[in-house]
Amino acid sequence: MAPLAPIFKKAYLTVLFLTSFYILVLVALTNPWLQRHAIYVHKVQAWWQDMNKPEQFGFAKNQITPFNFSTPDGETIYAWHVMPLGLYAKHESEILQQPSGCAEDITKTKAFSLLREDPDSRLIINFHGNAGTVSQAWRTDSYRALSDGSTSNIHILAIDYRGFGYSTGFPTEDGVITDGVAAVNWAMQVAKVPSDRIVILGQSLGTGVTAGVVERFAKQGIDFAGIVLVAGFTSMPDLLPEYSIGGFLPVLSPFKHHATLKRYVMSYIVDTWESAARLANTVRLSKKIRLFIIHAKDDNDIPWTQSEALFAAAANATTNGGMDVALFRKMKARSTTDMGDGAFISTWKASENKIIREEIVSYGHHSRILTYAPVALAALKAFGLDEGGVLPL
Ligand SMILES: *[C@@H]1O[C@H](CO)[C@@H](O)[C@H](O)[C@H]1NC(C)=O
Numbered sequence: 280m281a282p283l284a285p286i287f288k289k290a291y292l293t294v295l296f297l298t299s300f301y302i303l304v305l306v307a308l309t310n311p312w313l314q315r316h317a318i319y320v321h322k323v324q325a326w327w328q329d330m331n332k333p334e335q336f337g338f339a340k341n342q343i344t345p346f347n348f349s350t351p352d353g354e355t356i357y358a359w360h361v362m363p364l365g366l367y368a369k370h371e372s373e374i375l376q377q378p379s380g381c382a383e384d385i386t387k388t389k390a391f392s393l394l395r396e397d398p399d400s401r402l403i404i405n406f407h408g409n410a411g412t413v414s415q416a417w418r419t420d421s422y423r424a425l426s427d428g429s430t431s432n433i434h435i436l437a438i439d440y441r442g443f444g445y446s447t448g449f450p451t452e453d454g455v456i457t458d459g460v461a462a463v464n465w466a467m468q469v470a471k472v473p474s475d476r477i478v479i480l481g482q483s484l485g486t487g488v489t490a491g492v493v494e495r496f497a498k499q500g501i502d503f504a505g506i507v508l509v510a511g512f513t514s515m516p517d518l519l520p521e522y523s524i525g526g527f528l529p530v531l532s533p534f535k536h537h538a539t540l541k542r543y544v545m546s547y548i549v550d551t552w553e554s555a556a557r558l559a560n561t562v563r564l565s566k567k568i569r570l571f572i573i574h575a576k577d578d579n580d581i582p583w584t585q586s587e588a589l590f591a592a593a594a595n596a597t598t599n600g601g602m603d604v605a606l607f608r609k610m611k612a613r614s615t616t617d618m619g620d621g622a623f624i625s626t627w628k629a630s631e632n633k634i635i636r637e638e639i640v641s642y643g644h645h646s647r648i649l650t651y652a653p654v655a656l657a658a659l660k661a662f663g664l665d666e667g668g669v670l671p672l
Pocket residue numbers: 346347355381382383445446447
């Protein structure tokens with residue numbers, strides 16, 4: 280056999296080494312504990328920041344009340360209550376006199392009583408994506424985008440799931456959904472905000488949490504003012520072959536085009552996050568639903584086509600027995616408005632009470648979109664604070 284030229288031998292060894300390393304990592308990830316670390320990335324956070332000092336993130340002193348609540352299975356969940364700045368301005372001197380830091384009893388704070396006592400106050404419950412905390416990256420800017428404005432009465436409740444930030448425990452799909460349900464129960468039972476003044480908003484992994492939470496409430500006959508899903512996905516096994524870490528590392532894309540191999544590898548996923556099925560179920564169970572599905576075309580982490588599929592699943596669930604793809608496409612085309620630059624809005628109005636809206640925007644990437652107008656506008660529409668005309672919803 281002719282000896283390989285040294286340069287080819289080197290390249291060959293490098294490829295062999297990288298391939299073996301890749302396979303080794305995949306095998307390691309069949310371990311549920313490692314896999315959950317890889318999916319939730321809950322230990323990656325800016326540990327040098329003190330989340331009990333929200334001024335670090337540009338909020339007014341005591342505009343945010345950090346506090347803990349408990350889940351039925353005994354975890355302590357760390358949360359932020361963010362009050363709208365205009366409301367803060369009206370009560371500034373009283374709020375400034377309150378103790379700062381993580382509240383021993385949030386129900387004794389002025390911010391809390393302003394949320395509970397005002398019959399017009401509204402609440403967005405925010406479920407963030409994987410990695411980091413309530414205070415990470417675009418998240419803090421997004422709270423301002425959603426609630427600021429001199430006349431806003433929109434409060435935000437943001438939580439860190441178990442295992443994230445200062446919360447106790449270790450994340451699993453079931454556990455994280457339990458945390459989300461506990462947050463909603465806190466809002467309805469402790470803060471006494473009725474569900475028709477609550478919007479549930481999730482981004483990325485948080486859309487999975489949202490789908491899981493709203494389905495559980497739909498089963499009890501409880502509907503919300505609105506559900507907003509930003510940069511969502513249909514299920515973890517569907518997503519992973521398409522997902523790029525940080526927008527550039529497509530970890531599982533080698534399996535994208537081999538159906539059998541893909542199914543085999545994906546069968547090792549422990550937390551499958553079946554959002555499309557859960558949303559469809561929620562649509563069927565709800566008496567009233569306003570579902571907003573928003574995704575940016577330039578999202579390099581999760582392709583926007585995932586939101587297309589979420590919309591199809593939710594719309595399909597408004598029909599008896601479902602409709603075939605050709606009919607769906609025809610009906611969707613009829614209710615789609617071109618917004619220019621490749622952006623569009625499709626509004627599926629099954630009835631006055633069941634409206635599903637897909638908005639594909641041109642800009643916003645994967646996370647920054649949270650701070651962009653379409654997301655805040657969706658919340659305003661869900662709360663009925665819009666004109667209710669032009670484009671239906
Ligand atoms: C909130 O919970 C965390 C985690 O258990 C704990 O370290 C912290 O002291 C709690 N804060 C208050 C004010 O209870």
